[in-house]
Amino acid sequence: MTAPLSIIFDLDGTLVDTGPDICAALNHALATLGRPPVPPDDVRHMVGHGSRALLARGLAESGESTPALVEAGVPAFFDYYGAHIADGSRPFPGVEAALDRLMAAGHRLAICTNKPAALAHALVAALGWGERFAAVLGFDSVPAPKPDPGHVWATIDAAGGVRGRAVFIGDSIADVSAARAAGLPVIVVGFGFSDRPVAELGADAVIDHYDELDAALLRWQPV
Numbered sequence: 001m002t003a004p005l006s007i008i009f010d011l012d013g014t015l016v017d018t019g020p021d022i023c024a025a026l027n028h029a030l031a032t033l034g035r036p037p038v039p040p041d042d043v044r045h046m047v048g049h050g051s052r053a054l055l056a057r058g059l060a061e062s063g064e065s066t067p068a069l070v071e072a073g074v075p076a077f078f079d080y081y082g083a084h085i086a087d088g089s090r091p092f093p094g095v096e097a098a099l100d101r102l103m104a105a106g107h108r109l110a111i112c113t114n115k116p117a118a119l120a121h122a123l124v125a126a127l128g129w130g131e132r133f134a135a136v137l138g139f140d141s142v143p144a145p146k147p148d149p150g151h152v153w154a155t156i157d158a159a160g161g162v163r164g165r166a167v168f169i170g171d172s173i174a175d176v177s178a179a180r181a182a183g184l185p186v187i188v189v190g191f192g193f194s195d196r197p198v199a200e201l202g203a204d205a206v207i208d209h210y211d212e213l214d215a216a217l218l219r220w221q222p223v
């Protein structure tokens with residue numbers, strides 16, 4: 001068999017289409033601040049840089065966005081999102097079959113997300129994925145989150161993997177930047193939440209369906 005890898009996944013926009021629940025939570029928080037809602041298609045492209053960045057971008061759609069306003073919206077955002085973590089969030093097509101194949105091939109799987117760790121664990125549990133991942137690290141699991149490479153290294157370490165035998169799978173510039181800084185190959189999905197064309201992110205490969213992942217990974221698996 002080929003040498004096993006640590007395969008480090010981003011969560012929002014990569015494994016799971018969390019857009020509906022994140023949109024509802026953002027718009028709930030904006031409403032408590034007297035602001036109008038942001039359309040779902042716009043919210044998708046604001047995700048991937050952490051909840052505070054999302055709130056800041058949501059506020060900017062309708063006027064002033066200050067750190068104080070963002071902090072004022074944080075409790076409503078987290079309370080609502082925590083209570084509706086998987087109402088409308090669904091795995092992207094082919095994800096679960098791909099995870100099964102990778103695990104059967106002996107690879108070690110982990111999640112490195114800019115979600116708070118508690119919400120990431122709650123989402124993973126709600127999807128019944130608790131057994132699939134050797135580690136789930138959020139932005140608050142580490143001193144500095146993605147694009148800092150330390151978030152990636154800490155995820156590999158927590159999963160019991162080897163830093164030089166890992167690949168990152170993500171959807172945003174934060175993922176590509178973090179993986180590159182950590183010295184990892186990086187594959188991006190073309191169906192995620194990126195706010196710019198995925199071909200311009202500088203990844204080693206782009207996949208448009210999880211059926212393409214095994215073939216894309218082959219180049220990092222010397223026999």
Ligand SMILES: O=C(O)COP(=O)(O)O
Nearest residue numbers: 012048049050113114115
């Ligand atoms: O920005 C977030 O809240 C989380 O996004 P990520 O799972 O894509 O890192």
Ligand SMILES: [Mg+2]
Nearest residue numbers: 010012013048
């Ligand atoms: Mg993402």
